[in-house]
Amino acid sequence: MNLLIGDRMNCEICGKDLKGSGVKIIVEGTELTVCPACKKYGSEKVSTASQSGAKRVVIKKKKPSTDIEFKDELVDNYNQIIRQEREKRGWSQEQLAKKIQEKESLIKKIENAEITPDPEVVAKLEKLFGIKLKESVPVVKLEKKSSMTPTLGDIVVVKKKEK
Template sequence: MCSQCAKGKTVIGVLTFSQGAPSKPRTAVTRRRRGGEVEEIIVENYGEIIRSARERMGWTRDVLAAMVGEKESTIRRIEAGQLEPTIDLARKLEKVLKVKLIEELTDYGDYSEDYGYEGVTLGDIAEFRDRGDI
């Protein structure tokens, strides 16, 4: 929990959450935005999205590659899920194919005294005990 929620409380235990290791590294860019940090990542099923959109438009891989300034082999590997596009290339593909390839993840633990915290904190749902109850 954030320091604002923890004021005057006694820590009785620590919970650790893990989602496991991802199968391959993800392309990510972290940017500062008013009120916190935003991390941009490529969606998991990017290859299928790109292939479906390209086929829907009736384009070959060569045509798509020329439109975004890449090699055909790069597009083929991206569609097969063997190569994750960079954030810059994903933006180009989004624009050309009119699809969504980039997700924004916000740091939910961010507290800004200027803007306040929006959302539920662990302090809102946790039950605290006095040291005498242990």
């Protein structure tokens, strides 16, 4: 027989109906869901995510084997492409800057590859010129394994040229 319990849960110490307000505590290493009154019998379980105000999003895949994921990266010659596209249209850096509502100095720096443009700026340029400035790059993550060559870094970026 299958019992569907749903939201109904009882305090694991006194047995009272929790009505969805259970508190997770640790009693001698065991996690128990209890009512607020029984909270005092153990130490409250604090989730590390909500603890600090400054949230850091760390995405970590728990896979023991080699992992390949694709990441969008700016193409190497993004600055040349932007300059080319701009000059093709006969625009000055100032004009381009105005079209994407950025500063002329930013365009200058981007075209000189002094800075890497923000994803937001990249998106605006891609849209304006109708081009792609990003490429999908496979990132091979090698977990530290004794069977592998220890000199290999943790992350090896394999650049794939599509064209």
